[in-house]
Structure formats: C-alpha cells, structure tokens
Amino acid sequence: MHQPTSVFPVLLLTLSLACQQCSSGTDSGQTSGYQEPPATHFTTLNVDSILVFPFEQGLGFYGSGFLFSPIEKNKIWLLPEHQDGGFELDLKTGKRTPFYEKFGHAFLKKPLRAEWVHFDPYDKNCTWFLNFYEGVFCFDHATRQGRFFDIAQNKRVMQTILFTAKHVWISTSTGLWMYDRLTGICGPVQGSPDIGAARLAATPDGKVLVGYQYLYDPASYCWEELTTYRGLPITQIKDIEEAGGFTLAAKKDDTRLYIIHPDGTTSKMVANIYSKRPGGGGVSSPARNFLNYRFLFPEPPFFWSINNSNVQRLDARTGEIQDFDFGGMVIQGGFPTVNAPAEIWNFNSDYWLSLQKTSGENQIYRAALNNRILSANADSEYLYLLGTDAFAIVNKQYLAKRYAADQTLPAKRALLNHLIDSLQVYPVDDWPVHREKTNFLIKQFAGISDPYIRSRIAQFAISFNCPRDEKSLRQFLEEDGLDTLIVDRAYICVVENMVRRGALRDALRLNLELKARYANSPPFQGGNSERDLSQLLQTIVGQLDSIDQTGNSAYEILWGRGLLIEEFCRRCEYFSNSVCYDYRLADSIYLKLEREYPQSPRADDAAFQRIMNSRCHEGEDGSDHPEEVEAWEKFIRKYPISELRADALGNMTWALGRTEADLRKGLRWLAEAEQLNPALFEIDSNGNEIGYYAYTKREFQQQLNWIDLDFTFQFKKKNNRRNEPVEVVFIVRNKSNETKYLRRIIDPALPNFSIEVTPDNALVNCVRPLEYVESKVYNFPRNSAGWGILELPPGKTYSETWDLTKTVSREHSAFLGRYVFNQPGTYRVQAASVLVQGIFSECIPLEIQ
Numbered sequence: 001m002h003q004p005t006s007v008f009p010v011l012l013l014t015l016s017l018a019c020q021q022c023s024s025g026t027d028s029g030q031t032s033g034y035q036e037p038p039a040t041h042f043t044t045l046n047v048d049s050i051l052v053f054p055f056e057q058g059l060g061f062y063g064s065g066f067l068f069s070p071i072e073k074n075k076i077w078l079l080p081e082h083q084d085g086g087f088e089l090d091l092k093t094g095k096r097t098p099f100y101e102k103f104g105h106a107f108l109k110k111p112l113r114a115e116w117v118h119f120d121p122y123d124k125n126c127t128w129f130l131n132f133y134e135g136v137f138c139f140d141h142a143t144r145q146g147r148f149f150d151i152a153q154n155k156r157v158m159q160t161i162l163f164t165a166k167h168v169w170i171s172t173s174t175g176l177w178m179y180d181r182l183t184g185i186c187g188p189v190q191g192s193p194d195i196g197a198a199r200l201a202a203t204p205d206g207k208v209l210v211g212y213q214y215l216y217d218p219a220s221y222c223w224e225e226l227t228t229y230r231g232l233p234i235t236q237i238k239d240i241e242e243a244g245g246f247t248l249a250a251k252k253d254d255t256r257l258y259i260i261h262p263d264g265t266t267s268k269m270v271a272n273i274y275s276k277r278p279g280g281g282g283v284s285s286p287a288r289n290f291l292n293y294r295f296l297f298p299e300p301p302f303f304w305s306i307n308n309s310n311v312q313r314l315d316a317r318t319g320e321i322q323d324f325d326f327g328g329m330v331i332q333g334g335f336p337t338v339n340a341p342a343e344i345w346n347f348n349s350d351y352w353l354s355l356q357k358t359s360g361e362n363q364i365y366r367a368a369l370n371n372r373i374l375s376a377n378a379d380s381e382y383l384y385l386l387g388t389d390a391f392a393i394v395n396k397q398y399l400a401k402r403y404a405a406d407q408t409l410p411a412k413r414a415l416l417n418h419l420i421d422s423l424q425v426y427p428v429d430d431w432p433v434h435r436e437k438t439n440f441l442i443k444q445f446a447g448i449s450d451p452y453i454r455s456r457i458a459q460f461a462i463s464f465n466c467p468r469d470e471k472s473l474r475q476f477l478e479e480d481g482l483d484t485l486i487v488d489r490a491y492i493c494v495v496e497n498m499v500r501r502g503a504l505r506d507a508l509r510l511n512l513e514l515k516a517r518y519a520n521s522p523p524f525q526g527g528n529s530e531r532d533l534s535q536l537l538q539t540i541v542g543q544l545d546s547i548d549q550t551g552n553s554a555y556e557i558l559w560g561r562g563l564l565i566e567e568f569c570r571r572c573e574y575f576s577n578s579v580c581y582d583y584r585l586a587d588s589i590y591l592k593l594e595r596e597y598p599q600s601p602r603a604d605d606a607a608f609q610r611i612m613n614s615r616c617h618e619g620e621d622g623s624d625h626p627e628e629v630e631a632w633e634k635f636i637r638k639y640p641i642s643e644l645r646a647d648a649l650g651n652m653t654w655a656l657g658r659t660e661a662d663l664r665k666g667l668r669w670l671a672e673a674e675q676l677n678p679a680l681f682e683i684d685s686n687g688n689e690i691g692y693y694a695y696t697k698r699e700f701q702q703q704l705n706w707i708d709l710d711f712t713f714q715f716k717k718k719n720n721r722r723n724e725p726v727e728v729v730f731i732v733r734n735k736s737n738e739t740k741y742l743r744r745i746i747d748p749a750l751p752n753f754s755i756e757v758t759p760d761n762a763l764v765n766c767v768r769p770l771e772y773v774e775s776k777v778y779n780f781p782r783n784s785a786g787w788g789i790l791e792l793p794p795g796k797t798y799s800e801t802w803d804l805t806k807t808v809s810r811e812h813s814a815f816l817g818r819y820v821f822n823q824p825g826t827y828r829v830q831a832a833s834v835l836v837q838g839i840f841s842e843c844i845p846l847e848i849q
Helices: 009-016 099-103 286-291 396-405 409-423 431-444 451-461 470-477 484-500 504-517 534-548 554-572 587-599 606-615 626-638 645-654 660-676 694-708
Strands: 049-054 066-068 075-078 087-090 096-098 117-119 126-131 135-140 145-149 158-164 167-172 175-180 186-188 196-202 208-213 237-243 246-251 257-260 267-269 295-299 302-306 311-315 321-324 330-333 343-345 354-356 373-378 382-387 390-395 709-715 727-734 740-745 753-759 770-772 777-779 787-792 797-803 807-810 813-816 819-821 825-833 844-848
Touching: 087 099, 096 099, 126 158, 135 158, 158 196, 302 382, 390 396, 409 431, 409 451, 431 451, 451 484, 470 484, 470 504, 484 504, 504 534, 534 554, 626 645, 645 660, 645 694, 660 694, 694 709, 694 740, 709 825, 709 844, 727 825, 787 797
Parallel strands: 049 330
Antiparallel strands: 049 390, 066 075, 075 087, 087 096, 117 126, 126 135, 135 145, 158 167, 167 175, 175 186, 196 208, 237 246, 246 257, 257 267, 295 302, 302 311, 311 321, 343 354, 373 382, 382 390, 709 727, 727 797, 740 787, 753 825, 770 819, 777 813, 807 813, 825 844
C-alpha cells in the first residue's frame, strides 16, 4: 500500500511540473499542499485517555485515508479502499453514515480515496469528489444539491484538481479540463494536448503550471528550472515542511535533517541527543528514526513524526527529538469488548496499539486491537490516528507528561536496541538458542515497566526459525512454558506453508485441532491480513469438496480447485515466490496445469494463457522448463527470420535451467537477441533494467559469476589487539577462461565490499563487542555516474585493503569510523562483494587480544 507524505508546494513545482502556461490572466491560485493544523475537532478527551473506534473488520486505506469534515466539528470522513464509497464517523456517538446516504447520490457508492476529496477554498460550501474512472462530483452543502461531470467518458482517468478564484482545473489522462465558476460550464481546455496532465499548480502571478507526461518516457518531461530552495539544492531535497517560520528539510539519500530558521540565513543539522549512547551494528540515530516516518506534520514550532511503532516530536528551536509511546493510557470509550481501564502500549513494528490484560504477566488480551498506523493528523490538542482496525484519538498533553516523567528512558531504549541488534543473526536462530537470548534480555531489563522495552523484547522473542511442517510443530509444542505469542508464531508459519502448497484441508484440520487444544488459541491470520480467516478457510474447503463431486473432467476439477485457492490467497493477502504473481495458484496445482496445457480444453482460454505466459517471467519459479525451451526451438526452426526471433530467444533462455552449461548457452542466445533488438536489453542512467530481457541477462551473468569467481578475504596480520586497526584484504579471482566486466564503485573513499561482524559468544563476553563512534554515513551511489567497469582478465585477481574499524559497510551505505573493538574475544567475520551481487565469503574467525 502506498503511503504518500504531504509535501510543500515548492517541491511539487520544482520536481514534478512541466512549465507550460495555460492561463494568461490574473486568476490568483492556490494549491492543495501544506495547510496549517486545523482547529480542535474533539473537545472531551481526558489527558490520560485514548478514544478508540473499532471497525467490524480490518480495512485497507490508500494514502491518508481520512479527512476532517469541512462542515461539522467532531466528525471525520473515512474512505476505505475497495469499499462502497466512504462513510462519516461521528466522534461523539460513534455513528457511521455512508456517503451515499449523507449526500444522496449514487456516485458516492463507488470506491473513493481521501486524496480524491477536495474542499473548495473559494466556495466554502462545496466539496469536490474525483473518482479514478468515474468522473467528478461536486456537492454544495448549503443547498444540499450535487452536480456530476461525466469527464471520465472513454475511460479517461481523473488525476488531480486545482482551485483558482475564477476556475476549477481538472487534470486527466487525456488532457486538461476547466470548470468556469461564472458560467457553470465544464469542458476541455482548448489547445491542451491530448495526453496525460500529471500535475497542476498556480503561480503567484496567476498562471497555471501543468506537468505533462508522455507515456512512460522520463526524458519527455520539461522540468522547472529552479535549482535551490532557501539554500538547499532542490534536486537533493526529499521533503519539506514549514511551521512557525521554521523549515524542516530532509535531503535525498541522507540521514540528516536540516532546520532553516525564520531569518533564512542559517541551517543546522538536527543534534543527536544520545551523544554517549552505547552503539553498534545498525542502531539508528534519533534523526534517522525521525526520518523514517509514515507521516510528518507541523505544530509550530514543533514537527511530529509518526511511523508504525513510534511517535517523535522535533523542537525546531533546539533540534531536540523526543520519543513518545502510549504506555499507561486507559480506554475512555468506544471499544465495546474490554472494560476500562486497560493498558495501551506499542507492541511491535507492525502493530502500534494493543490491549494488555489488567492481571497476569505480559499476556496479550485476545480481543486486543492489533492496529497498524496508516495515517495521522493533529490539531492543537490531539493526535488522530487511523489504523487497519480502528480510528483512535490521543491527547498530546499525555505524551508530553510521559516524556517528562522519566528522562532516563532514551538511554535505556538505546541500550536495548543495541543489544537486540548484537544478538540478532541472519538466518535467524533455532528456538533453543533464541530462547537463551530472550531470557538474557529479560534479565537485563528486569523490573523495568516501560511499554516500549517490554514490546521490543516481545518482538525479539518471536523472531526465531519456526518449524516448517506439522511434525516439527508438534515436537515444538511439547516444550513446557511456551508463551502464547511463541506458539502463535510457529503455528501460523506451518499453516501458511500448507496453504501455499495448496493443502487447505490439512491447514483447516490443524487450525481446528489447535483451537480445541488451546483455550486461548491463536487466530489464523494470513499474509498481510489481520483478520481471523478460519471461517474463510472452512468455506473454501467446503467449496473444494463440492467441486470434487461435480463429475466434471479431471482437468476442469483441477482448474476449479486452482481458482478457489487463488481466491483464498487473494483474500488472505498472501504473496509468495512459489505462486504466480497474477493468479497466485498453489505451486503444485500450477505445475500440473502447465504440463497439461498444450492438450487442455483451456488452451484458448485467455485467463489461462495469461497464467502460462506470465510464469516464464516471474523469477526462479519460471526456470528449468524443457517443454518451453523445446516449443520455442521449434518456433525458431519453423520461422528462422521472424521478427519475433529476439523475443523467442529471450523466452527460451528464461525457461532454461540454471546449470553452468545452461547459463553459458543462455548468454549466447541473449547476445544474439541483443544484436537483433537492443531495446529489449536497455538499462537507464540509474542502472535500472528497462528492456524486457535486461533483467534476464543480468541474472544469468550474476549466476555465472558465482561459478567463475572466487571471493575471499584475509586479515593483514594475525595478532589484532583491541582499540587498534584491523586491516582486511579483499580478493576476487577470475578462474574462468573469459574476461569478466564487473560494475565497481569509482569513489576511492568507498569499499567495493561489505562486511558483517558477529561476536562468537554474544551471551557471555561479547554482548557489546563494538563501541559505537559517531560517524558520517556515505551512501553507495545510486546512479551510473558513481560506477565504472572493472575489467578482470582470465586468471587475474583484484584486491582492496580496508581498515575494518574504519569501514564497516552494509548493503547500500558505508559507516566510516563507526566501530572500535574494545573487548577481547572471538568474532565471526563474513564479507560480501559489491562487484558481484549475491556472492559471499566463508566466515573467518577474528581473534582480538
């Protein structure tokens, strides 16, 4: 689900608009970007309380998902995705009123998004509703009359809207439309190109800027020639927000926040308030956490940052960042299944709001509200939080009071985050090892009641290598004293595997058995879904039984079963590599259908062809299909000069196996295809594979490099002492008979290798092996300008030497000067090569004396 953040209008102009003047008058304009926080919408919430309005079932929302009603206080408009329109929620009574009842028009029965609802700043009584494929609807709250504009004829797509004093401008996929407020006429703008108008904005002198998009060619945009915004390069700015004269700017690919003061002459990086915190492996600074937001909004002179599990407030005057949680709050009303008081606390990174029993040790209440933050807003007193399962209101005074109550919490939380990072390994531990690590954390933080610390430990506890089959699950459940969350984790993992194999009957049987065995049995929640899907599973299994009794041919029964399983996976929101992207059929059924495809009665079925055609281009699941290769070889022999030869070569390459012989054969075929049609192998300036078979070529080259290249490293000296440099020599050797052309980083300050250090015994003497040192972060280059080609002839080697304590790199960034080994002990060191993605060294022990 996409969650766009609000962006200051200048950024919209500079990054997304083509400069074409569509109005030469003086029609003063206004964009729908940043707005000041609204006045208080709810006025009767106690300081230490939270008000929760649950939904009957989990809902999905696109974008912000809700708006404050423009005409009545204490009411909000909620617009779930894939629902029949939106509904109004009364925050006083909890009453829900569907839009089509409130406004009396069938247009509002159709799915809407909050981004498609616009309040007219020049006519306070009017609200405009855009629907992607259905047109535009304007409702006058004073007269209770609505007007529909059928702009969406011929599948024209509505994109955005702009209000000016004399006109309403509507951009569509086929050009610009305009509503004249004086005449009431709505029609296409004369001279507007019959192409997509992607963005609209108004200039101070009354001009309208229109950004046109020509299909998918980025080069066809005409970019606005503004290069700076208050001293910061526009091309590097990710987001801009303003509050009380202060400007908060987040630069692209940077972990720093910049505060520009009202005089416009100075900017400063946000201070790290944990200057002496214990650090290590990947512990983020407050500034970086603040940047990792779902929603960022101002409250002068503060800025609020909210993500799935965290609420932070930045003071623009001092640069200080405060962390908040909901610990100790009580339900004031609106939640029907639990009697107040009940504690609210952050559970983990996925579910920010859960209810805890008032008695018992760390037991999660089974009727709990597992609510993931999807959207947020604020006024002068409250935070308004929209989740998958509920809408909640929090009094901000409580957050401020909680921060002042315990000034040591930031240091305790930082230590916990560091310890968890030190204890986590990939792949994750099996349960016996993970249990010991969890017990260690519990002892370290015994007696601390902070909800965040408790929830982080609970989250760590369930991050273990789960059983993968029913037999292993039963052995696992024989252990005494397992926490309910641990049982949930293992059980759901087994059921998911059953479903992905298409074994829905086995999944249902196990689900019913565990419900009978455990009085407080876990709900069956598949994929990203947060609903108990047991009833749906039972319904689908019943339908499978009915199909088996129809008397249809075996092939038709197989097809019907596949579609039922696809429907179940879709409603569970499952996504797995072992199923088709388009139809998500269970892999075992899919392979049977594919083998019988040429002789099947559905060979001409369009839906079935779509499945077959997509499979050969969806990752490793499409590999090793000799029947596909044979079919394309017959095609090439029959039509040797066909214009489709390049496509045929690409298709048959992807259907090859991944043995060394197949990889070399496939690259020869792809080389011929590239000569015939280079566009199929195009790569853009950022290194993205644009051509249809560019990814195939890269994948074959990469897998062959795993075979042809040796990668290792060695320590420059055997005896390494604590607090001293540890120099590492990385070596890549080409053992093939072909010259290798490897993509390398040009910048000499950046390594072409990444490395991970893990203490040999994290529970005894090396829990905190590496002392955190404040450092600058250098990001690996994202575009082609930062990369070059390393030519490595047959039998030759390439090497680089780096000080491990000066450069510890991970994936896309290098942390220079980050670590110091301050304790003796044994460490496991493993390296990966940036030159060849997916190639790793063996683990080598490092002794620090």
